[in-house]
Amino acid sequence: MSELKLSMKDFKSDQEVRWCPGCGDYAILAAVQSFMPELGIARENIVFISGIGCAARFPYYMQTYGMHSIHGRAPAIATGLAVSRPDLSVWVVTGDGDALSIGGNHLIHALRRNVNVKILLFNNRIYGLTKGQYSPTSGQGKVTGSTPVGSVDYPFNPLALALGAGATFVARALDVDKPGLTDVLRRAAAHRGAALVEVFQNCNIYNDGEFDYIREQKDARTYLEQGQPFAATGIVHDEADFATAFALAQLTWEKDGVLPLGVFRDVDRASYDQLVQTQLDDAAAGGDLQALVSSGDTWSIG
Amino acid sequence: MSELKLSMKDFKSDQEVRWCPGCGDYAILAAVQSFMPELGIARENIVFISGIGCAARFPYYMQTYGMHSIHGRAPAIATGLAVSRPDLSVWVVTGDGDALSIGGNHLIHALRRNVNVKILLFNNRIYGLTKGQYSPTSGQGKVTGSTPVGSVDYPFNPLALALGAGATFVARALDVDKPGLTDVLRRAAAHRGAALVEVFQNCNIYNDGEFDYIREQKDARTYLEQGQPFAATGIVHDEADFATAFALAQLTWEKDGVLPLGVFRDVDRASYDQLVQTQLDDAAAGGDLQALVSSGDTWSIG
Amino acid sequence: MAKPVEQLESVVIRFAGDSGDGMQLTGGRFTSETALSGNDLATFPDFPAEIRAPAGSLPGVSGFQLHFADHDILTPGDRPDVLVAMNPAALKTNLRDLAKGGSLILDTDAFSDRNLKKAGYESNPLEDGSLADYQLHAVPLTSLTVGALKDVDGVTPREAERAKNMFALGLMSWLYGRETESTTSFIEKKFAKRPEIAAANLKAFNTGYHFGETSEAFVVQYEVKPATLPPGRYRQITGNTALSWGLVAASKLSGLDLFLGAYPITPASSILEELAKHKAFGVRTFQAEDEIAAVGAALGASFGGALGITTSAGPGIVLKSETVGLAVTLELPLVIVDVQRAGPSTGMPTKPEQADLLLVLHGRNGESPVPVLAASTPGDCFYAAIEAARVALTYRTPVYLLSDAYLANGTEPWLIPRIADLEPIQVEFARDGDGAFLPYRRDPETLARPWAIPGTHGLEHRIGGLEKANETGNVSYDPENHDLMTQLRAQKVAGISVPAQLVDHQEGADVLVLSWGGTYGPVQAGVRRVRKAGRKVAHAHLRWLSPFPANLGDVLRSYDRVLVPELNSGQLLQLVRARYLVDAVGYNRVTGKPFRAGEIADAVEAVL
């Protein structure tokens, strides 16, 4: 594909983008569209699969193959595609409700199996499309349409959950942080296997300002570096060590005054499709169907 | 209930137990039945809810209230019961397929919310009732009915998953280790909130010997002790520290030659039902329905 | 000097604008004023699935239609007499519905080249004469509003501009002589936290009102006299609010705490949001991780003795099916509310349809009978909810209550019920002791099994999804027992006592129109038109779809022809043809819109 020359606009579909003015999704879309040409993969070999939600409209805007499926099921659908078509670059775009509420089980199983899909989780800590109910990542006490006196739920930490599920690649980025987001996309794309990328995304209609502490103050954005102690925490980052990544995932702005962005974990393991393919290859191909149906005890009549 | 004097046999139902001879489930049933009187709770205030599987037949054998529900949904059903009936002691009995495959999402959400249910996960690393297909905890390469040349899945670590979900109580025990299992049951019962107890259970029909390394050699059973370094690992156990529990949960017999039994994590947090109840109490009770329907802009005719 | 006042019997107004223009609020306020003026009315909000599609775009158009009259009416009206369009896109998408000669009120400021292009106009309709057939009132709403708010301090130009909907509201309020206090106090309440915004909106509202009085553009004012409805105290209500309150009422009437397990989904979410406000009534709302957990939690609560409810729509209802099947065999009370929307799959989430009837009847494995009823108007959702809970609790069975997106958001004047007059729901839990407990020994009357809740001494028992032996409830694979239990479950549902079917008969009519659910208004209105035209036709509207009223067969057979209008491809039609072997014919439209009275009238005429 060396001669493949694509630019950002090649990845824009003819569909009118339908998010609220000011939605963080626009920034993510722009970052992804401008990163795509870097992949050097032809558009017909890229597929975006989403569930349902504001975030999930993403595939409509990408000039690639795409499916806007049903709520929470994108990781399962993408698994079938990725396993049967190892030649494709398969991406899942999902929201915090889509991925962690109704779709939680498919997410953790896709990560456990190390299916070769890149999962972009747009976390705005709210249900946007259904007009503002709290989500599994909304903070306790959050007042929303369905929690007039505040939510009583303890929220998920999406990265900790992914690590607990045995994910081989886990990262976090911010919608408006184009360089940071692009770095993470690059690392995720380079990782053969399941990659979970949490993207903090501002929903300016139902949960405005959730991430202002790093959206507004650029200098508050602190990035993980392999082998380096993270900020003042003294934790030396090791992308290959589970417990370290887990410890770093526990840091919060409220509690620790600093929040890690970047890659928490990246280890290389055979991906699900590769393991499946190996078994197919080992089974001497070209099975003889006539032999199969004629196998076992047989007898003739007449 | 001081005058409440119950014995093990009071907790035996009249139903004939229907597990295969030699199944590890018998030992667990006996341990639970003999522990129950210790609770000092009247039988009518105890409920066992299960999904589907061999393990899930458990409620039939307990002389308490019980529901043998549908595959994977016990944590959800138990949540509704526990939240609306904080006066009850609610237990969930589930298998590795029931809890971690089809029921994975309900499990992690019940743990996240810290619902007041004690979840006993009988992990035999196989689908028993459906006659021996691999489960999400079966080791990679496992040959089963559905994996004639070995499974390609990377298994879940149930404890790591629970910790990733933010569980407030996580423990591990062994079917035939009555004292160890009883200790863990005691701790779980004392924990107000969600408790996940993984019980290694031998399926002598479809996955015999999976846990022989500690079932057969009693002296290989190594227990966690709060504040003490665990075995030779040097990890000082802290039931309140996430990262420590996570590190300990990563230890495996194959890799480390030692495997922790006992309580990995136990922290005290308001349980879901308590938080819900508080909101109800804060809302001055006894709402006036006539006033409600007559609220807003109204007008009279005639 | 005051302008001449023209009398009207009824008017249909549609407000249309960008999602950002606040049309729903404007329409809602105008509706309140209208209600307070004593007219009968019906409304139909029609908004896009997108939260905010791009400003000025066609998919971004949000509409609100109001029909009000000096007599009792049944629908929001087939087509508007008056269209208020805040921008070109709103004009483009709505003009086709406006009757020729109807009046058109446009915000001329919004007709910029950019907006015209977005709406796909080649030329400017304000200039190309394409609006000649209408009474055009071209008003620079935006600039007039911004101008008027110049001197309100603390208000940005952007904020001033956003008040233009209040200007429009003021103008319409004058045009139809609406009372204005309620809106004034509403604005003050709504913006209490930001007095400058309150001031701006008030100013805009009043300016619009006075603009009507003074401007040349409007030569007459209209009056629609109060309607003579049954005497009593009224309020406006939407279907979802009425349904929520009906559930709270059922909780009060039965003395059981309400537990709602729900997962947000359009158009059902507002039931969860409404019930979440009523903790003072002991209502517990649980926003679950998905619909399966939502219904599971509700069933768990029912097992514990609560009034277990779950609410959803479309795909969410499908996901609940397996657990409802469990409830069928456990024989525990449960109410499943299905606010129907256009399918299949995600379909058109904000649009009404009636295509889930066969789903709720048959969507489970095995023979799994359930009662099903449907609400007929927004206000009726209150009574339908009580009815659903009554049957669930009395017969210990899951019950499906069907509503739809049209009832959910539509409003009508609602005669406020006297709670004291509502019939209590008798619920008896099984009590202690009496020897060996048989969880599946049935009440000879209702065939309901005892409801023995945890905490009851001596009644400890286990139930589950496997087939159960009659009476003991122990697991049983006995062939004859399975056949018997299958029949008992069916008989219990078939035996539910539902009122005999009433018929709005007309002497000499040999055609019966059979409808169900949310189409009551348009169908009855269509029937009335046919009668006005001097033809004879009868109308029966079904509340219970399972079981059918005992006399339904006789009713159907007593007419030569039966017409079944449905917003689906013929689902009730299939059921009545199979059950009663009557050669009923369907009138089926699946457009995501409610029926228009006119098309029903035409359909009836066609079979007369």
Place this chain on the structure above:
Amino acid sequence: MAKPVEQLESVVIRFAGDSGDGMQLTGGRFTSETALSGNDLATFPDFPAEIRAPAGSLPGVSGFQLHFADHDILTPGDRPDVLVAMNPAALKTNLRDLAKGGSLILDTDAFSDRNLKKAGYESNPLEDGSLADYQLHAVPLTSLTVGALKDVDGVTPREAERAKNMFALGLMSWLYGRETESTTSFIEKKFAKRPEIAAANLKAFNTGYHFGETSEAFVVQYEVKPATLPPGRYRQITGNTALSWGLVAASKLSGLDLFLGAYPITPASSILEELAKHKAFGVRTFQAEDEIAAVGAALGASFGGALGITTSAGPGIVLKSETVGLAVTLELPLVIVDVQRAGPSTGMPTKPEQADLLLVLHGRNGESPVPVLAASTPGDCFYAAIEAARVALTYRTPVYLLSDAYLANGTEPWLIPRIADLEPIQVEFARDGDGAFLPYRRDPETLARPWAIPGTHGLEHRIGGLEKANETGNVSYDPENHDLMTQLRAQKVAGISVPAQLVDHQEGADVLVLSWGGTYGPVQAGVRRVRKAGRKVAHAHLRWLSPFPANLGDVLRSYDRVLVPELNSGQLLQLVRARYLVDAVGYNRVTGKPFRAGEIADAVEAVL
């Protein structure tokens, strides 16, 4: 000296014992020997849901029934002529089915007080004369076996005892003059790894055989001559194996790789297990985390150009419904196999039923039409699977294939097909370039939309669950478009070309029996009995439930009476009554057992 040989036309034998006694293996072996002897045959294994219920308990009894004859037969037989009962529990649960005068072979060693008590016997039937009406052969099977194996070394007493089923098999093999080599080599293969066990089982088998020859207990030997079946090479096959191979064949015939997404569930699991063996055919099997993921993955694979399949039963089929609804609107090929079991809910997982028909037709939200077909015999599952895939691929639609627990595990002799003779399945993916791609422009013939798979340059497009504009497939909320798309989806399914309905007519018959699915054998056998009795009756068996064959209405109307026997409460009955307004009547039994030919004959007689 050899014993006298008595000729029989047909025999029904039932082996019954503890789950641990290996009755399925014994029955299976005897069946193979019988098949090799050229008889026609049909089998019905009947085992408990528990893996191993407690030894000697009633729920722990496992049975295997075999019917073989010198002519073509259709069912495993209504009731056994010979019952082999390995313990009291087996006797207790099966004796009621044995015809008076039938022969009874018992293992006397198993009739200990303990076992008698477990089976709920007050007194020992061997002694209390309660078996007087039967030809009793009381044989100490266990002790004879253990005795014979004393001198086989390396075999524990426990292992010796467990070989008693082989003794029984040997005995029966002698009694009916079966060939024995196949069992001999089978035992050697099976226990190759443990030669001493192989030796023990062989010894037991041969001892049993010679016991027959020598013992006084058996005075005659029986012979059933070979049947005259269509000439060709035969093998035995179960429905699930045939179905799995049919799917592999469809993959070969279409040239598409097979992708199976499945989650284990009784009685469908063995399809997953069988297909998992065929990686050499490029088959990918994915054991998903649940049924929703299973069908989702299959749909994802279809989107990528594979032959996407998902298999399940009962509750699992319900869980797939939402995703099937997505497949309906995406218009992608997908085959959903439903191996029906007794419901509702978990029901009786190992027992057959036909109660999922309305579920698969209507279990989705909105108007969501799908084709549905059903297999009629174990061997037919092979052809039904190919047919399902052909329609899914040709029309780009999800297709439900219905089987049941009876077909799944039942066996019959199967004429081995010549693969080369099977008709290829033509599949064309959309190809590069040709200008603007319209993903929803349909083939005028089939109304199928183009299948443009990822990797195809220039055809990049997006599809989804929201309503789509005709041809472009872009999201559309246009009312008329929704109505049109709803009709197009329905027309596509209604227009699927299915063969005209054949009728097994009999001159002068005015009653038609209409059946479908797995009841073919018993219903046809019942019909033959009625005809043997000199009465006239016609029989039509449906393969396609959606769409119905075009001539079905005419067929039904050409008879005075139509009887519809179903293992449900009348589901096909509802469909044909609604569709054709014929006053068909049902014969409905929901016992978890297949029909008996006798009851069908009685039901037919009742309407003659």
